[in-house]
Amino acid sequence: MIKPFEFILPTKIIFGSGEVKKLKEVLKEKNPKKVMIVTDPNLRNIEVFKKLEKQLKDYKYVVFDEVEPNPKDYNVEKGAEFAVKEKVDLIIAFGGGSPIDAAKVISLIAAQGGDVKSYMDKKIEIEKALTFIAIPTTAGTGSEVTFSSVITDTEEKFKYTIKSPLIAADVAIIDPELTLSLPKSITATTGMDALTHAIEGYTALCTEPIAESVGLSAVSYITEYLEEAVKNGDNIKARENVMMGSLLAGLSFSHSDVAAVHCMAEALGSIYDSPHGTCNSVLLPYVMEYNLPETTDKYASIAREMGIEGKDNLEVAKKGIEKIKKLSKSIGLPDFKSLNVSPDDFEKLSEMSEKNGSTPSNPRTIKKEQYLEVFKKAYIG
8 A cells, every 4th residue: 555645846946058048037937126146165166156247247246155064053043134134035055055045044034034943843834934045066956856954953952854845946957067175074964865865765654655766766876876977077978877867866755754863963063063974874874774574675776776786685785785885885986984973972972863753763663772872883893
């Protein structure tokens, strides 16, 4: 029996190399009075940002470039204050997952008021947001097509997810050419982030047929082309395929959920401010090993998307997990110890992981005690 489900896709997707030029057409259609670009300080000085600005020459615009990795509550508050002060009516997010996630909540608060904590605690119902265009410059987060935003509460040191179709991008312009200049390390970590989205979106308990289909397809795109994209960054075919994998993975987990890998990664990001993609990549195979008794068939399907065969599903699934470990090493990703996480914090990290709202979606029941064991296994390697 197929369970009843809903599939909402409020975002118009424009995909293709060179398609960032379509921004002019989108802006003409939206006809904003004043635009605000949300980005980070590193991106503001690169050539592609200057090309973006040229497309805005016929519009009044301002730039907010104070978004940090693992975007913080104060980044969002300051951005929203700036948007209100400047009276902007359209926001463009330009960058990776951090600027895009920040821009979602900036557009919400600028339109509706309130503070970020009230939305984290769900004390205010989300009713409206400014018009919002997302232009990703990494192939990893899928945030340009999701309707959730993960923001760090710096007082609690905890990541909260704010979720509503109303904060989704109205338009996502996904141009693989924007990823050509990405360093190898970022290509690798964001690519493994996307693979984690695909695998968790496909296997989460709350998944549904469309999310399963696009998640499984994403695995194929990413695992076939990620290593080439890392080692030969100017290979546009590889960049396009990894970008497509990231997009499909975003569609998958946004209509399903993430699970234990993300719960653990977000705990690490909250305390250590570690890069989200790196956290996902080092934890993914260890969570898969824990989940294996409950997900053998699905993990076997994932492995077969990577070209693996064997005598039965269990053998194929185990080989798939090993291949993911080898892929991480081949693209230069670090091991868990390189994050400089103190074992003294494992108890706290396990508590935070269990508290995460996506814990119930993990395909195998997991509590603090099991999270602790996975942290220990990842640390040992």
